Amino acid sequence: xxxxxxFLLCSxxxxxxxxxxxxxxxxxPSLQALPGSLVPLKTxxxxxxxxxxxxxxxxxxxxxxxxxxxxPVLFIPAMEERFAGCYRCSYQNGSRWSPPxxxxxxxxxxxxxxxxxxxxxxxxxVSPGTEVTLQCRSQYSFDQFALYKEGAAAPQKGSEKxxxxxxxITAVTVAHSGTYRCYSFSSKLPYLWSAPSDPLELVVTxxxxxxxxxxxEPPSSVTGFHHLLLCLFVPPGLAQQHYTKGNLVxxxxxxxxxxxxxxxxxxxxxxxxxxxPHRVRPIRRPLPPLPQTQKPHSQQDGGRPDGPxxxxxx
Numbered sequence: 001x002x003x004x005x006x007f008l009l010c011s012x013x014x015x016x017x018x019x020x021x022x023x024x025x026x027x028x029p030s031l032q033a034l035p036g037s038l039v040p041l042k043t044x045x046x047x048x049x050x051x052x053x054x055x056x057x058x059x060x061x062x063x064x065x066x067x068x069x070x071x072p073v074l075f076i077p078a079m080e081e082r083f084a085g086c087y088r089c090s091y092q093n094g095s096r097w098s099p100p101x102x103x104x105x106x107x108x109x110x111x112x113x114x115x116x117x118x119x120x121x122x123x124x125x126v127s128p129g130t131e132v133t134l135q136c137r138s139q140y141s142f143d144q145f146a147l148y149k150e151g152a153a154a155p156q157k158g159s160e161k162x163x164x165x166x167x168x169i170t171a172v173t174v175a176h177s178g179t180y181r182c183y184s185f186s187s188k189l190p191y192l193w194s195a196p197s198d199p200l201e202l203v204v205t206x207x208x209x210x211x212x213x214x215x216x217e218p219p220s221s222v223t224g225f226h227h228l229l230l231c232l233f234v235p236p237g238l239a240q241q242h243y244t245k246g247n248l249v250x251x252x253x254x255x256x257x258x259x260x261x262x263x264x265x266x267x268x269x270x271x272x273x274x275x276x277p278h279r280v281r282p283i284r285r286p287l288p289p290l291p292q293t294q295k296p297h298s299q300q301d302g303g304r305p306d307g308p309x310x311x312x313x314x
Contacts, residue, residue: 031048038148049101
């Protein structure tokens with residue numbers, strides 16, 4: 001029953017990806033900067049708008065400037081201050097336009113040569129569950145500061161006071177370990193940042209040898225099936241941003257085949273474990289005696305005839 005239910009579920013999800021969107025409900029495109037949205041001056045960056053396959057026209061625009069282009073990709077060979085700003089994009093299918101993408105803030109770093117300093121209070125080596133504060137200081141009167149961790153999606157901004165800002169972490173976990181840098185900038189020019197501070201390595205001590213995301217026991221089949229369902233329940237907009245419809249159909253077909261094979265193996269294994277029915281041995285009873293047949297008189301008396309005058313001589 002579990003294999004059949006999973007088969008129906010995956011079939012429905014695959015059909016959902018294959019059914020075209022209803023008129024007027026175009027998915028929202030995605031917009032990203034490669035290799036990242038924090039771009040040092042004189043380095044290259046690519047802004048890419050991604051929509052579903054078959055889009056007729058893309059429009060990539062820089063907000064508050066009136067500058068736009070009808071192309072999905074903007075390549076900047078050397079970053080300059082004039083390229084910094086807020087971008088968004090959309091696409092057209094037929095006569096319909098999609099909703100605009102989420103805004104992308106392209107930041108030029110290194111505009112101000114004097115970089116701030118970053119420190120950890122009370123120490124960059126902390127134990128899990130304790131509190132630590134990352135403090136960014138500048139010798140100039142900037143009113144905005146940003147803290148960035150390597151590998152994070154976006155920096156964390158703060159504007160407590162001029163010259164410095166605190167970024168507290170109330171309960172430290174293993175996930176907070178890493179390399180941090182901070183920037184300073186003015187609220188009047190929010191996309192022009194200073195050079196980054198020297199890197200600060202935050203170390204979480206006293207942790208076990210096995211990280212939280214690794215388990216000492218192998219995952220069970222139920223856990224794997226739950227992970228499969230979580231992967232399959234992807235919103236259509238996000239799926240179209242990262243994969244084509246053809247790839248999604250192939251993935252779903254492969255998952256359906258795997259689930260069917262697992263279901264068949266489980267059913268075969270379960271049938272082999274069923275106990276054989278108890279057979280009752282038949283009771284052997286003696287057969288009834290055969291009826292005795294009477295012999296002819298001719299054989300019993302030696303062939304002599306019977307009669308009342310038998311043995312008399314006339």
